[in-house]
Amino acid sequence: MADASQQRTVTAAFAPPPPLWKHFTRDKLDQLERIKDETAKGEDGSPNTNKNWTPEELRTLDLPAELRYLVPPEMPTSGQYSVFGELQSLSTTLPSLREQGIEQLYPDSPVADVSTDGPAGPSQPLNHAHYLLKISKSLLLNFLEFVGILSGSPEQFESKVEDMRNLFINAHHLLNLYRPHQARESLIMMMEEQLARSREEIKQMDKVKADIEGVLERLQTEGSHTATAQPSNASQLKEQDRKADSDSRLIWDLLDQEI
Structure with a gap:
């Protein structure tokens, strides 16, 4: 009865989480942080709360057994792991059909070129x-x-x-x-899209720069003309202030449109 129950658990559509999740509590996380601060004390003996701990450094700490689950384990480099009851290999090399005990219906690559009556040509993919x-x-x-x-x-x-x-x-x-080829082509496409976005952003920045320089040149020209002709009354002063506000608002509108 126990074996049947275990089999149902392994082959379930959504496997239950591993029991170690119960160790990830707020109290234990705070306890781990206190140990890290006490270990990374500065020269004056005060706790160093700004130290960035790597998983390798955390594994060297003398931690209680219940806190060991909070430290990331080493990344496995070989072996197998289980997913919904099926063993998966960590190796990225695709095993051949013969290694899996399955009849292969196509030749191995490369094959010799025997399309001509003469001696065999060079190997073809x-x-x-x-x-x-x-x-x-x-x-x-x-x-x-x-x-x-x-x-x-x-x-x-x-x-x-x-x-x-x-x-x-x-x-x-x-x-x-074809998966390795697909991965390379997908990476090339992502890099080309990123490059195109960067070029478009640079083009927009150059456009904003040219617009702002044009506005500044116009303001400088108008400012020089205004400096030579001093306002004679309060209405002209008010008009100059209004025009300065309008020009400033124009510059900010240009920045808001492009940024």
């Missing part, structure tokens, strides 16, 4: 699209054969289902071989 197309056609043919078997002898379906399963696995593996 594997044409993934060519073999994906062949596997797709084989899937259609096997599906038609599978329908025929179901209509005539349904009890003999297992072998044909296994053939279709093997074709799907080979097609999926061929697609996964």
Whole structure:
């Protein structure tokens, strides 16, 4: 009964959190902070609350057992981990189908060029699209054969289902071989978009700079003219103040539009 309950827990759609989450309480976090402050004392003996602790430095502290769960563990570099009851490898290298005990329906890369009658040419990269197309056609043919078997002898379906399963696995593996190329192209696209945004921001900044310089030059020209012609009455002074306020507001409006 216990084994059945454990199996249901492992294969659940949403696995329960690990029990160590119970150690992440406010009291224990405060206790860890006090230990860090006492350890990182300055030359005058006062606690150093500004020190940035790295995970490696935290692992060197002499902490109680209940506080060890609050320290990030070392990053694993090899081995396996479990996700919803299935073991996943930490290695980023895609294992071959033969390593997984599955029949491989396409040749390994590279293959020798034997298209001519003469001696074998240089090795050519594997044409993934060519073999994906062949596997797709084989899937259609096997599906038609599978329908025929179901209509005539349904009890003999297992072998044909296994053939279709093997074709799907080979097609999926061929697609996964494109993942490194996809990652590189995605990174290139992200960098190109970031570069385009930076260039557009620089262009907008140059435009704002040119607008502000034009306004400042106009203000300087008008200021020099105003300095030569002194206002004769209060109305002219009020008009100059109004124009100065209008020019200042114009500059701020330009900045607000672009920033």
